[in-house]
Amino acid sequence: MEALDYHAEERRKAEFNLDEMKIVWAGSRRNYELSDRVARLVASDPVFRKDNRTMLTRKDLFKDTLRKAAHAWKRIIDLRLSEEEANMLRSYVDQPAFTDLHWGMFIPAIKGQGTSEQHEKWLPMAYKMQIIGCYAQTELGHGSNVQGLETTATFDPQTDEFDLHSPTLTSSKWWPGGLGKVSTHAVVYARLITGGQDHGVHGFIVQLRGLDDHLPLPGITVGDIGMKFGSGAYNSMDNGLLRFDHVRIPRNQMLMRVSQVTREGKFVQSDVPRQLVYGTMVYVRQTIVSDASCALARAVCIATRYSAVRRQFGSQNGGPEIQVIDYKTQQSRLFPLLASAYAFRFVGEWLKWLYTDVTQRLQANDFSTLPEAHACTAGLKSMTTSVTADAIEECRKLCGGHGYLSNSGLPELFAVYIPTCTYEGDNVVLLLQVARFLMKTVSQLGSGKKPVGTTAYMGRAEHLMQCRCEVEMAQDWLKPSTILEAFEARAVRMSIACAKSLGKFSNPEDGFAELSPDLVEVAIAHCQLIVVSKFLEKLQQDIPGKGVKRQLEILCNVYALHLLHKHLGDFVATGCITPNQGALANEQLRLLYAQVRPNAIALVDAFNYTDHYLGSILGCYDGNVYQKLYQEAWKDPLNDTVVPDGYLEYLRPILKQHIRTARL
Numbered sequence: 001m002e003a004l005d006y007h008a009e010e011r012r013k014a015e016f017n018l019d020e021m022k023i024v025w026a027g028s029r030r031n032y033e034l035s036d037r038v039a040r041l042v043a044s045d046p047v048f049r050k051d052n053r054t055m056l057t058r059k060d061l062f063k064d065t066l067r068k069a070a071h072a073w074k075r076i077i078d079l080r081l082s083e084e085e086a087n088m089l090r091s092y093v094d095q096p097a098f099t100d101l102h103w104g105m106f107i108p109a110i111k112g113q114g115t116s117e118q119h120e121k122w123l124p125m126a127y128k129m130q131i132i133g134c135y136a137q138t139e140l141g142h143g144s145n146v147q148g149l150e151t152t153a154t155f156d157p158q159t160d161e162f163d164l165h166s167p168t169l170t171s172s173k174w175w176p177g178g179l180g181k182v183s184t185h186a187v188v189y190a191r192l193i194t195g196g197q198d199h200g201v202h203g204f205i206v207q208l209r210g211l212d213d214h215l216p217l218p219g220i221t222v223g224d225i226g227m228k229f230g231s232g233a234y235n236s237m238d239n240g241l242l243r244f245d246h247v248r249i250p251r252n253q254m255l256m257r258v259s260q261v262t263r264e265g266k267f268v269q270s271d272v273p274r275q276l277v278y279g280t281m282v283y284v285r286q287t288i289v290s291d292a293s294c295a296l297a298r299a300v301c302i303a304t305r306y307s308a309v310r311r312q313f314g315s316q317n318g319g320p321e322i323q324v325i326d327y328k329t330q331q332s333r334l335f336p337l338l339a340s341a342y343a344f345r346f347v348g349e350w351l352k353w354l355y356t357d358v359t360q361r362l363q364a365n366d367f368s369t370l371p372e373a374h375a376c377t378a379g380l381k382s383m384t385t386s387v388t389a390d391a392i393e394e395c396r397k398l399c400g401g402h403g404y405l406s407n408s409g410l411p412e413l414f415a416v417y418i419p420t421c422t423y424e425g426d427n428v429v430l431l432l433q434v435a436r437f438l439m440k441t442v443s444q445l446g447s448g449k450k451p452v453g454t455t456a457y458m459g460r461a462e463h464l465m466q467c468r469c470e471v472e473m474a475q476d477w478l479k480p481s482t483i484l485e486a487f488e489a490r491a492v493r494m495s496i497a498c499a500k501s502l503g504k505f506s507n508p509e510d511g512f513a514e515l516s517p518d519l520v521e522v523a524i525a526h527c528q529l530i531v532v533s534k535f536l537e538k539l540q541q542d543i544p545g546k547g548v549k550r551q552l553e554i555l556c557n558v559y560a561l562h563l564l565h566k567h568l569g570d571f572v573a574t575g576c577i578t579p580n581q582g583a584l585a586n587e588q589l590r591l592l593y594a595q596v597r598p599n600a601i602a603l604v605d606a607f608n609y610t611d612h613y614l615g616s617i618l619g620c621y622d623g624n625v626y627q628k629l630y631q632e633a634w635k636d637p638l639n640d641t642v643v644p645d646g647y648l649e650y651l652r653p654i655l656k657q658h659i660r661t662a663r664l
């Protein structure tokens with residue numbers, strides 16, 4: 001007998017070819033097929049079960065993580081999975097683990113900052129997981145201010161070694177994932193000191209634990225920093241603390257691509273910019289943008305499917321009540337998030353291209369695009385994670401009371417996701433980096449140096465400062481060039497206004513500090529422009545499949561116009577549009593929501609998430625929500641007994657006392 005599909009009617013309404021949309025979402029047919037195969041592999045494996053995760057104690061959760069990581073590694077070896085498939089498998093296992101840092105930061109740090117000899121020595125061991133590494137940069141006293149780190153690595157020419165030391169309490173390494181209980185090695189960031197001179201922060205490969213007994217090596221104190229936000233969630237990760245008491249490592253364990261220390265103890269700075277020491281962060285920020293689209297898509301998939309099942313009010317003549325997805329307020333909260341998931345997917349694709357391009361240039365000693373790559377990765381990491389974190393919470397509210405249940409999947413998704421706003425660079429700190437880059441670009445506008453890449457629009461500042469939006473009717477807002485010009489004009493006008501205000505300060509740094517809230521807004525406007533423009537560029541491509549391009553055009557317009565509506569103050573105050581044109585944009589937005597509505601379920605089906613990965617009763621594919629919620633409730637350990645533990649000690653005496661009091 002065929003299983004019931006509560007969404008069948010919704011699926012029939014779709015006006016586009018779902019299979020083709022799945023390919024667009026995955027990036028290519030090949031990606032789709034790989035990802036689909038790996039997702040099913042994980043979903044069908046009982047070791048990767050995760051429905052009981054939030055009930056586990058920290059110790060049990062951690063052991064479960066080790067078990068899953070070991071099993072994942074076995075599957076990767078047995079099935080001879082490629083690096084790409086292995087990464088997919090780890091992400092579908094969906095449990096933060098030391099392996100994220102080993103593959104995601106330790107190996108990239110060695111690859112990006114190590115010499116070829118260091119690659120030859122360390123990478124084969126790391127690839128085979130004969131050593132496991134983490135990325136130990138942040139300290140108890142400093143995270144954002146990397147140049148303020150206190151751990152020292154002092155060169156001793158007598159022994160040809162570095163002496164690693166934690167001189168103060170605040171110099172203790174604090175937060176690195178995988179450090180607390182697992183890593184045998186770390187790339188440690190410390191101040192390099194030679195001949196009494198401080199050369200700033202550099203990376204060093206340091207062994208932390210014995211490879212036979214896993215015990216900390218002499219001079220090393222290491223442990224876990226404790227429970228974090230939420231149940232389950234990021235508590236599967238052993239974020240750690242680490243102190244060095246004059247730990248000795250050989251000279252050749254300093255990562256020496258950017259600068260070197262000779263046998264005599266001479267510090268040599270190569271032609272490579274010192275910012276390359278920060279290269280791993282650029283790499284990870286880029287991956288975080290793609291991950292944002294996945295997390296956002298996941299929350300939106302849950303909220304959309306549930307909104308189609310849930311009915312409240314409006315029954316007529318005893319007929320069914322209204323599906324909550326048909327309420328305009330629900331649509332105006334949900335559909336912009338759906339559009340944002342697609343928008344972040346495409347900007348993530350583009351950012352991956354940008355990162356690959358800058359990496360190839362760096363290999364050829366062309367460092368010209370590094371500042372832009374830094375600004376784009378920093379800004380988009382910040383913007384996409386902030387939006388996604390807020391969106392997950394919004395999706396929880398969109399699911400009403402049931403969204404608050406752990407088995408909706410949303411509380412744990414929120415808890416696991418929100419630290420992305422902090423790690424790999426606090427989002428405000430990163431936006432200020434973007435603002436610096438923009439102010440520098442504006443200051444060079446008169447110099448004849450033509451802005452390129454994502455700031456090319458500033459080269460048309462003269463036009464953008466005085467252009468007038470030509471929208472007269474709601475449908476005029478559907479013209480891509482109209483949308484793009486409005487976003488460009490807003491970004492350039494906000495930038496130039498801030499630059500002018502900065503010019504009033506005698507000390508530019510004082511001005512930057514004073515105006516930093518405005519500068520953050522400028523950076524956000526610029527990042528939103530990037531996302532809108534990359535979505536529009538995507539639509540220039542040949543996109544096959546009945547109705548697929550049309551749906552993407554609708555989503556792109558929803559994305560852009562909801563931003564315009566949300567930031568109407570900016571657009572009107574800078575004179576880019578009139579209040580009436582703002583009202584027309586809102587009118588058009590309502591019409592667009594009506595066009596999204598029949599396609600909503602199919603648009604989230606296109607993410608191709610398995611029920612295992614979604615981990616949500618409210619978001620399950622067949623929509624059989626109520627029966628599953630009811631069955632699940634009985635699985636809670638509190639329901640193992642009819643009368644709860646503690647009744648005799650604590651409840652009964654009160655109840656009896658109540659009876660006695662009543663009798664008095």
Ligand SMILES: CCCCCCCCCCCCCCCCCCCC(=O)SCCNC(=O)CCNC(=O)[C@H](O)C(C)(C)COP(=O)(O)OP(=O)(O)OC[C@H]1O[C@@H](n2cnc3c(N)ncnc32)[C@H](O)[C@@H]1OP(=O)(O)O
Nearest residue numbers: 087100103104137143144146147275278287374423424425
């Ligand atoms: C190979 C297999 C791959 C397998 C993949 C496996 C899949 C996994 C996917 C990946 C998942 C990863 C796991 C996720 C979990 C991550 C856990 C989180 C880890 C961490 O949090 S690590 C710690 C991160 N810490 C930070 O981000 C600190 C933030 N602070 C900074 O970055 C900098 O200090 C700051 C604030 C940007 C700059 O401070 P400032 O003091 O002003 O800077 P400097 O004086 O040092 O330099 C100024 C100068 O440099 C430019 N700059 C700054 N940063 C960069 C950079 N990154 N790149 C290029 N240029 C940079 C800056 O703009 C200034 O330029 P000027 O021209 O103005 O001088």
Ligand SMILES: Cc1cc2nc3c(=O)[nH]c(=O)nc-3n(C[C@H](O)[C@H](O)[C@H](O)COP(=O)(O)OP(=O)(O)OC[C@H]3O[C@@H](n4cnc5c(N)ncnc54)[C@H](O)[C@@H]3O)c2cc1C
Nearest residue numbers: 135136137138142143144175176177419422423424425428
């Ligand atoms: C779950 C998790 C995992 C992590 N994993 C790792 C890891 O594997 N390896 C590692 O090395 N680190 C790791 N970290 C540390 C992380 O990178 C830092 O916490 C992060 O970079 C933020 O730095 P901070 O904690 O010093 O924040 P702070 O800089 O102290 O931020 C506190 C507040 O001050 C504000 N602020 C700071 N500077 C400025 C400024 N210049 N202007 C305006 N406002 C400012 C911030 O916006 C924020 O509101 C992890 C952190 C978390 C939460």
